[in-house]
Amino acid sequence: MPKERSMVDAVVDAVKALQAILDDAKENVDGGLHLRLCNAAQVVFDTAEALKEGNDDEEEEESDEESDPEPAERTEDDMGLNELAELWGWQFDFGRDGAVLGLDGLIYNIVEDVEAKRVTAALRVINAAVWGSNPDDAADAERILSWKEELVEERVIFTCGGILEKTDARGFHREDHEENWMYSVLCDEILELFRRLGKNDALFRTKMRRNGVRVGVGLYAKEHPNNTDAQFVHHMVWMR
Helix, strand or coil, X not given: CHHHHHHHHHHHHXXXXXXXXXXXXXXXXXXXXXXXXXXXXXXXXXXXXXXXXXXXXXXXXXHCCCCCCCCCXXXXXXXXXXXXXXXXXXXXXXXXXXXXXXXXXXXXXXXXXXXXXXXXXXXXXXXXHHHCCCCCCHHHHHHHHHHHHHHHHCCXXXXXXXXXXXCCCCCCCCCCCCCHHHHHHHHHHHHHHHHHHHCCCXXXXXXXXXXXXXXXXXXXXXXXXXXHHHHHHXXXXXXX
């Protein structure tokens, strides 16, 4: 399948080029729109990678007709960002019966994992859960309050501020990092987390400032003056 594989490789390269263009144009694109465009590009990238893996599997099968191996189980390493976030979203413990993934697992990925894909997916799951909660429901409100305390205590807020400030030791921002093209999507998820947790909560904004968020958000907002989400969070974090 050399021809098919070369075509898929071309699609993968094109998506990476598209992501670079989106990053360059980020200053002139609304933050929410930029995130949606990046997510759309990620869908194409994930699909192309899946096709590429499928072609590789076909080549292996043709090269050894006598063998009949069991189909390999798809793992998290095989998944792209969107697929992984969707999987974890179903597994996450948000009061659903049978949930197998707790907040501590997502926290570990954000603070410790060296893959930008996994860090971003974990943040996206938390953002979706917060978005889907009902602040007027006592159980939801209590759960979110507990999450806020745990995210501060386990250094998630501090870590996210460091990613924006480009001081995080994992170096997702570095141009030579293999997942550098995902850095802008990661930052969008961080800004979304700060916005959702800090809005209408003066006490939590104080905790954000104490954990260095003001510096990281300030630098990021300065580098991206036309990013409306960055400017909103920068203004919000200064509010008393």
